[in-house]
Amino acid sequence: NNYHIGPSRDEVQAHRGASAIAPENTLAAFRAAAEQGARWVELDVALLGDDTLVVIHDDSVDRTTSGRGSLGELTAADIASLDAGTWFDPKFSGERLPTLSQVIALLGELGLSANVEIKQHKHHKSLDHLVHAVQAAIAGRSADTGIMISSFDPQALAAMHALEPDLEMAMLWWSPPADWQDVLKAIPSRTIHMNYKALSIALLEETSRNGVKVRAWTSNNPVELVSFWGAGLTGVITDNPSLFLG
Numbered sequence: 550n551n552y553h554i555g556p557s558r559d560e561v562q563a564h565r566g567a568s569a570i571a572p573e574n575t576l577a578a579f580r581a582a583a584e585q586g587a588r589w590v591e592l593d594v595a596l597l598g599d600d601t602l603v604v605i606h607d608d609s610v611d612r613t614t615s616g617r618g619s620l621g622e623l624t625a626a627d628i629a630s631l632d633a634g635t636w637f638d639p640k641f642s643g644e645r646l647p648t649l650s651q652v653i654a655l656l657g658e659l660g661l662s663a664n665v666e667i668k669q670h671k672h673h674k675s676l677d678h679l680v681h682a683v684q685a686a687i688a689g690r691s692a693d694t695g696i697m698i699s700s701f702d703p704q705a706l707a708a709m710h711a712l713e714p715d716l717e718m719a720m721l722w723w724s725p726p727a728d729w730q731d732v733l734k735a736i737p738s739r740t741i742h743m744n745y746k747a748l749s750i751a752l753l754e755e756t757s758r759n760g761v762k763v764r765a766w767t768s769n770n771p772v773e774l775v776s777f778w779g780a781g782l783t784g785v786i787t788d789n790p791s792l793f794l795g
């Protein structure tokens with residue numbers, strides 16, 4: 550069956566890696582995404598107390614590792630021994646909480662590109678520190694590793710854009726604010742990553758008319774997006790890329 554309504558292969562991003570089948574934001578999850586044939590992964594980054602830039606969603610290690618504590622109270626030495634796989638499935642025991650630099654190195658080996666989501670947590674004292682840490686880590690990427698940046702924080706995107714003007718900046722929204730066009734202009738950005746529940750055909754027609762890309766997160770059921778592809782939806786961020794890689 551060659552008939553397929555959905556995104557192109559370059560527009561399917563594995564959310565936190567292939568997090569439906571491997572522990573989120575671990576090297577195993579990024580390998581699993583590559584095995585499924587994904588070309589892009591989404592991952593979350595934040596700083597530890599010693600300014601190590603790590604790949605983790607929450608502002609503490611409690612949910613996704615064997616350890617406890619807020620990121621701001623931990624150092625690279627503290628996280629080195631944590632197990633980031635057993636919580637998901639004992640067969641992933643021994644997975645580590647990776648740094649962004651470690652993940653960037655793996656992406657090069659796997660031929661993957663990454664949507665780096667910059668998390669803004671309360672313990673992050675300086676935005677400047679955060680964006681420079683991201684810049685330093687992505688500087689180590691392979692020539693064929695694509696990078697885009699996303700964030701719920703427009704200031705993080707604006708600061709990152711000032712450092713890396715050639716990278717795509719994607720504004721994350723639960724639902725579009727009334728002044729969405731002005732927010733994008735100020736960054737500047739031409740991409741929205743939207744909660745799929747807030748999508749509408751009317752919004753997509755408006756974004757398309759304005760040359761703005763829209764990717765939907767986090768959808769794990771292609772049926773719920775079917776009516777949006779023709780209206781201008783660009784891509785999808787999913788825990789299970791195989792569902793969309795028809």
Ligand code: G3P
Pocket residue numbers: 564591593606666699721742766767786
């Ligand atoms: O990038 C889309 C999605 O990752 C945003 O939400 O909470 O899963 O990081 P969250």
Ligand code: MG
Pocket residue numbers: 591592593666
């Ligand atoms: Mg994310």
